[in-house]
Every structure is written in structure tokens, then in C-alpha cells.
Amino acid sequence: MTIVIATFNSERFLPGLREMFDAQRKPTDGASLEILAVDGGSTDSTRDLATELGFTVVDNPRGNPIAAKFLGLNYARSRLVCFLDHDEKLVRSDALWRRYELFNQHEFLRAIISAGYSFDEHDTTSNMYASEFGDPVSLAVYRCPNHGRFRIKAFAARLRVKSIEEDAYIFEASSETKPILCEMAAGSGVIDVDFYRLKHPSLFQDENLLPHAYYLLGPSDHLAVVDGDTVTHESAESWSVVRAKVKWRVGNAVNRSDVASSGFTGRDHSPLYSPRRHAGLFFLYAVTLVPPLIDSVRLAMSRRRLGYLYHFVLTYYVLGMSIVMRSQRLLGRRTVQKRYGF
Secondary structure, eight states, rough: OEEEEEESSOOTTTTHHEEEEEEEOOOTTTOEEEEEEEOOSSSSSSHHHHHTOOOEEOTTOOOOOOHHHHHHHHHHSSSSSEEEEEEEESTTHHEEEEEEHHHHHOTTTTEOOOOOBBTTTTTTHHHHHHTTSSSSSHHHHOOOOOTHHHHHHHHTTTTEEEEEEEEEEEETTOOOOOOOOOOSSSSEEEEHHHHHHOOOOGGGOOOOGGGGGGGOOOTTTTTEEETTOEEOOOSSHHHHHHHHHHHHHHHHTTTTTTHHTTTGGGGSSSSTTOOOHHHHHHHHHHOOOOHHHHHHHHHHHHHHHHHGHHHHHHHHHHHHHHHHHHHHHTTTTOOOOOOOOO
């Protein structure tokens, strides 16, 4: 198996990642683990430290994380490729072993995603919100949480369950009746490279397809989630960081940048996904006031964190930024940030 990690000034995360990989249960057939640090121009000791820790460093001239994962996909020498962000860690010590075994047991299994993010009392509410939903638009449109307590239940309500085997839920791909969020290129998603190379070679030619490789799958293909197979995430230590990331997303979406294309290209393969329709739904969601308020209270109660009430504020931050940036675009002023969150 190959692990692809998009790195940028990641020196504080790398030792913990190395410890986590070393603690993972090894496959019974002795299969090796290749770890790629695809670096987008770090100015700290990331590259040297990665080499010292036994990672293979790959250059990412374009800097953005989608380009890094695309480069890693094409560089990988394994049948199975797992994508991790530098601030993510697998919780189960048998996570990679279990996934490896499932791929060997199920002929039509094409991908495995984590059971969501796990949190504890040390996580900030801002980090929980950013990890679980990313932004208010995703929450309002998809309503598909990426929280370890709710993830499998949400998928079971949207996809047909093919079978449940011990702790693994096997779903029929492309069986959803309403949109879901299923990103493969983060959160420890694993794909069968041999299958995609044979059936969907475009995945290795267009980097914008990679985040949503799920949407290339057909009804005869299967997707698995292992109960308890969660990841930790340290993406946003404050709401100011969340706002910066949200601003990045809004700016690239409004200005139709190449980076934003990675968020939509793969979903174009399903009639359930329409950026224009989803933008309209979010606008109605926001201007009616009541739905964001209800969601804020509901989230604060179910997650037992009053900080989730900030969803209400963040909704109107997104709406305001969208209006400002669309106005600037009409005036010929475009602001596109190439590196995520900066």
C-alpha cells in the first residue's frame, strides 16, 4: 500500500505520523508500506525530516494539495493508495491491515473511506466544525456529517447496504437518492488503483477528478466503511482559521479557478450534483434566517458544544463574502488564492 501525504511546512506533524505508521498492524502476507511526502515548497525542515524518517519526497511545483495528491497517485507503485493530510492520523492500530484484508476479500470493492473524524475534549469546536462539515454550504446542501458518531448512519440512510461483515459496512456505489459528500483524496480514503487505471484512466490525467473519484463508480462497484475506523484532524485551532479557509473556498468558487474545479469536476458524473443549484439552495437557506438558526442550536445540543452556534454567524460570513467577491468579479477584479487557507 502507498500512503500519499500532501506536505507544506509540516515538520511538526511528521514525527507523529511516523510513530503512527510504525504502530500499524502489518499485513499477513508481508506487503510493504510506501510513504510519499509530496511537498509544495516547504521553507522549514519538512523535506529533510521526511527523508530522515524514511518517507519518499516528491516535488509539488504547483503547491496546492490536490496537485500533490495527483502527483502522488501517479508516482505510487502499489495497487492500493491511501490519502492522508499531514494533520490527520489513523485512530485504529489495525486500520491499514483491516482495509488491506477487505480489498483482498471483496472482488468488487473499489474504495474504502474512514468512518469520519474522532474528537475529544482537547479539540477546539472550530476544529470539530471544520473537520465535520468544512463550511456552511456543505452543511446546508449535503447534511452528511463527517463525524465518527454520525458518519456510518448518514451513509446508511443514503446508500444501499450490500452487506455488513463483522465491523465493515459494504455499500453499493452510485445508489444514493440524495447527494452525499464522499471525498477520496483526504481523511485516509483508499482506492484500488488497478481498477481505476483500467476502467477510468482519466483519473490519472485530470487532477480535478481525484477528490471525487467515488462519483466515477457504477452500481456494480462497492464502497466500504469500517466501524470505528476514524481519523483525528488538527485543521483549525480557531474560528479565524476556519474563516480563512472558507474565504479561500468562496474566492476560488466565485472566480472559477482551476483549484475550485477539483471540487466539482468529479461530481459532474452524477445528475444529483449541480453547483449552480446548490448555490441557489444555500442562498435560500441563508436569507430565510430560520434554518441556520435551527441547525446551529441542533448542532450545539447534539455535539454538546455551544461553539457550534457559530454556524449561524459563519453562514452570513459566507453569504457576505460571496456577494462581495461576485461584485468584484463583475468589476473585473478577481482574487484567487492558490494555496489552501492562505
